[in-house]
Amino acid sequence: MTTIETLSDVAPAAHAVDIRELPTPPYRGTTLPDIDYDAHPAYGGMLPKPTLSERLYALKIFVKTFAFVSLRRIVDYENMPLLSKEAGFSGLNFSTALRYVTMFARIRASRMIGTLTGARRPAMPANPALLNKIKADGIVCLTLAPEELDQIRNATNPGFAKLDERRANILPEKRKFDDNVYWCTRTADPAAFATVENVFKRYGIIEAASAYLGRPVGVKHVNGQINDQDLTFWKRVFPDTKLADPWGSYLHIDATYGMLKCAIYVHDIGPDGGPFCYIRGSQNARIGWFEGMVRRTNDFCGFSGRRPDARQKFMALPAFLRRKADFGGDLPDNSPDVARLREGHFAATSNYGNCVLFDGNGMHRGGMVNKGERRCLFILLAEI
Ligand SMILES: [Fe+2]
Numbered sequence: 001m002t003t004i005e006t007l008s009d010v011a012p013a014a015h016a017v018d019i020r021e022l023p024t025p026p027y028r029g030t031t032l033p034d035i036d037y038d039a040h041p042a043y044g045g046m047l048p049k050p051t052l053s054e055r056l057y058a059l060k061i062f063v064k065t066f067a068f069v070s071l072r073r074i075v076d077y078e079n080m081p082l083l084s085k086e087a088g089f090s091g092l093n094f095s096t097a098l099r100y101v102t103m104f105a106r107i108r109a110s111r112m113i114g115t116l117t118g119a120r121r122p123a124m125p126a127n128p129a130l131l132n133k134i135k136a137d138g139i140v141c142l143t144l145a146p147e148e149l150d151q152i153r154n155a156t157n158p159g160f161a162k163l164d165e166r167r168a169n170i171l172p173e174k175r176k177f178d179d180n181v182y183w184c185t186r187t188a189d190p191a192a193f194a195t196v197e198n199v200f201k202r203y204g205i206i207e208a209a210s211a212y213l214g215r216p217v218g219v220k221h222v223n224g225q226i227n228d229q230d231l232t233f234w235k236r237v238f239p240d241t242k243l244a245d246p247w248g249s250y251l252h253i254d255a256t257y258g259m260l261k262c263a264i265y266v267h268d269i270g271p272d273g274g275p276f277c278y279i280r281g282s283q284n285a286r287i288g289w290f291e292g293m294v295r296r297t298n299d300f301c302g303f304s305g306r307r308p309d310a311r312q313k314f315m316a317l318p319a320f321l322r323r324k325a326d327f328g329g330d331l332p333d334n335s336p337d338v339a340r341l342r343e344g345h346f347a348a349t350s351n352y353g354n355c356v357l358f359d360g361n362g363m364h365r366g367g368m369v370n371k372g373e374r375r376c377l378f379i380l381l382a383e384i
Pocket of ligand 1 (some may be wrong): 253364
């Protein structure tokens with residue numbers, strides 16, 4: 001364990017922070033795993049060859065979605081205000097589109113002026129050790145004090161209560177991923193934002209995120225998540241086959257860009273409690289612009305799914321477009337990539353901390369609960 005507390009490491013503004021050393025070595029690969037889908041037993045190994053019309057159809061959907069994903073990237077969607085009901089967005093029509101375009105133009109213009117005048121710049125890291133760790137490993141585990149965790153619990157309990165109520169009305173087998181997430185809003189849950197922001201400022205987390213991302217950053221979202229042993233999204237990966245579930249199931253990179261995320265454990269999480277897991281240092285793997293877009297496009301248009309119809313559509317794409325952001329379930333256990341991934345795979349159980357800051361561009365997974373229930377907060381840090 002390394003306690004960062006020397007004056008040379010910490011500016012007066014940041015509290016001393018307890019950062020645990022990770023037990024795994026960094027990822028030795030330089031790219032994301034390359035998967036041979038023609039040889040994969042659930043893809044080329046069993047599916048019929050796609051017809052010409054299937055190929056054309058898949059390509060049409062891909063191109064349309066690629067345009068959508070490109071647009072999101074160009075407008076820097078993750079770093080713009082949300083089109084939420086809270087912001088008065090009632091659905092896409094001429095008036096809301098006009099409103100969004102006007103807002104977009106106004107924000108872009110003010111950011112540009114800020115950049116030119118030097119007013120819009122990344123924060124100075126109050127805690128350089130934190131910044132250096134996230135740069136090197138893509139993940140940092142911190143330990144918040146018990147009273148800070150109590151404050152966070154108190155501020156987010158109302159949100160978790162609403163989530164409990166919602167989940168109680170849906171049978172476990174019918175619950176979708178989103179049924180287990182409660183998105184706090186600044187109007188309905190101001191205490192959740194204020195408490196998290198206070199704690200983050202105390203440790204220099206917001207400044208470190210800003211310096212890492214190279215832009216001003218704030219707490220964009222706070223959401224509560226409940227996962228339990230009934231939510232088995234990572235099991236039965238290929239439901240129509242007898243193939244055993246692969247080790248890499250649910251390993252993915254995020255479809256989002258330009259943000260850091262933070263998981264706060266509101267109770268202790270052991271190896272069976274669905275800890276957040278990360279391939280140490282994998283955020284530094286080389287993913288070209290086009291490759292990143294292709295991976296996200298397949299996730300957005302549903303071609304990354306593993307039911308037979310989704311796999312059939314995926315296989316109808318030209319080989320160079322067959323890449324996913326959610327690729328882990330397709331990794332055969334005997335591939336050399338898996339050996340490298342296992343080596344760098346780190347499970348952030350509670351003994352490493354209760355506040356896990358990470359870059360979603362690195363390979364990760366979490367919420368795979370074997371026993372009991374996991375209650376966790378996810379905080380998204382982006383330009384707001
Ligand atoms: Fe993720």
